Amino acid sequence: MNLILGERGEIGLKIVEYLSTNHLKMIDKSKVREWIIGGEKVIRKDLLDYGPKDSSLTNIFYCVGNTNANASEDSLLTLNFQLPQSILKATVGLPFRLVTFGSVHENSGIRNPYMCSKRKFHEFILDQGTDHNWNHFQLHTLYSENLPKPHMFLGQMLEAIKANRKFRMSSGNQLRQFHHTFDVVKAVISSTPRIERNSVIQLAGGDSIRLIDLATKVFSQVGKLQNLEVGALEDQANEIYNNSYPVPESLSTIEFRNPLIEIPKLVSDAWLKK
Numbered sequence: 001m002n003l004i005l006g007e008r009g010e011i012g013l014k015i016v017e018y019l020s021t022n023h024l025k026m027i028d029k030s031k032v033r034e035w036i037i038g039g040e041k042v043i044r045k046d047l048l049d050y051g052p053k054d055s056s057l058t059n060i061f062y063c064v065g066n067t068n069a070n071a072s073e074d075s076l077l078t079l080n081f082q083l084p085q086s087i088l089k090a091t092v093g094l095p096f097r098l099v100t101f102g103s104v105h106e107n108s109g110i111r112n113p114y115m116c117s118k119r120k121f122h123e124f125i126l127d128q129g130t131d132h133n134w135n136h137f138q139l140h141t142l143y144s145e146n147l148p149k150p151h152m153f154l155g156q157m158l159e160a161i162k163a164n165r166k167f168r169m170s171s172g173n174q175l176r177q178f179h180h181t182f183d184v185v186k187a188v189i190s191s192t193p194r195i196e197r198n199s200v201i202q203l204a205g206g207d208s209i210r211l212i213d214l215a216t217k218v219f220s221q222v223g224k225l226q227n228l229e230v231g232a233l234e235d236q237a238n239e240i241y242n243n244s245y246p247v248p249e250s251l252s253t254i255e256f257r258n259p260l261i262e263i264p265k266l267v268s269d270a271w272l273k274k
Contacts, residue, residue, distance in 0.1 A: 001025060003050060003096075005032055006063030010142055011101055014185040015061055025050060032064060036083055043090035052095055057133075059192065060087065062100045068151045069112035080117035085124055088132055098134040099192065100125075104177075104202055106138060109238030128198070135195060137188055138202045140177035143263055145270055154263065157215060158271055161222055168232035172212025174239045178259035179205065187254040205256035214260060221264035222272070 002019065005027045006012040016024060027035075035043050052058055065079050088098050105115055106122045125136055141152070148154035153176075160167035187203060195201060212230055219228045 001052060002059045002061060003027055004061040004063060006065070009063050009065075010144065010146060010181055011185065012061070012063035013146070014144065014181045015063065015189070017182070018185050018189060032083075035086065036078060040086045040090045043087055044094075047090055047094055047096060055095060058096050060091070060096055060098045062087065062098060065101075066117075067114060067149065069114040070151060071113070073113050073117075076113050076117040077120070080114070081121045081124070084121055088125065088128070088134055091133065092131045096133065097192075097197070098132075099188070100134065100136045102136055102138045104138045104140055104204075105240075107202075108240060110236075110240070111238065122200070125198075126200070130198070133197055135192060135197065136200045137184075138200060139184060140179050140204070142181045142184060143178055143259065143266070144181040145266065147271055147274055153211065157218055158267065160227065161219070161224055161267065162272065164224070164227070166227050166229050166232075167215070167219070168229045169211070169215060170231065170233045170235045172210055172215060172230050174211050174235070175208040175242070176211060176214075176240070177204065177206060177208050178214070178263060179203070180257045180259075180262060183254065183256050190254070205254060206258065209260060214263060217260050217264045218267050221268050 002023055003025050004012055004015060007016050007024070007026050031046070035046075050058070062084050064083070066076050084098065084100055091098060100121070102118050102122055103115065106119050122136065122138075125132075125134055128134075141154075143154060148158060150156065150159055157167055183205070184203060187205070191201070215228055215230070216225070219225045
């Protein structure tokens, strides 16, 4: 049995799809609110009720969080740091492993309120002893058949295309990896039994691509290349222009879809129709 918080989020939906509800117990929003208010003591009491009847290990997939850098600092800290911290503390001595999802940019120079909240949790788990059981997956940018969030690069492109307006961007030389969420979930679940406990895994796969190359492919796909204004905005400080993410051995057999093919198809075949 596995527990999941945030089963309706981008990652949570794909975990439910991959494992099916027969192997998952959902921690609903009302219970999550109770955990936020009650903290470690309330969480531990519930985990004792949810725990396995034998010695098997139960994964807690933590899929709630706020990815919007413009959200309130309190909201970001509550969901991205304080709640997972309380859950991990509540698992001491119990047969649970907390599986969390962060960002590869926790290791970069990119700074905003969202990234600061994620780094805070990352730093916390690295400072914990062997009484805890966790794995932390650092992810690249996710996409799927679901509409991208409007505050993210993919969502901003989609909104410009729908409104038939100019899309102003920087040089576009920034490098990113884009991974389909189902491929990520498959990699996480298939590799978790084999990886070392209390470890951080950078989930890399495929090549890094320039934002300008992706934007050009997307706007060409929908016949609106004339609306793409490259260089209209300044590049932000501490951006990523040169990177190399080695694929962990535990992920070497996982195939990741090519985002330069998949994302333009999703824009024209799915996203614009929703």
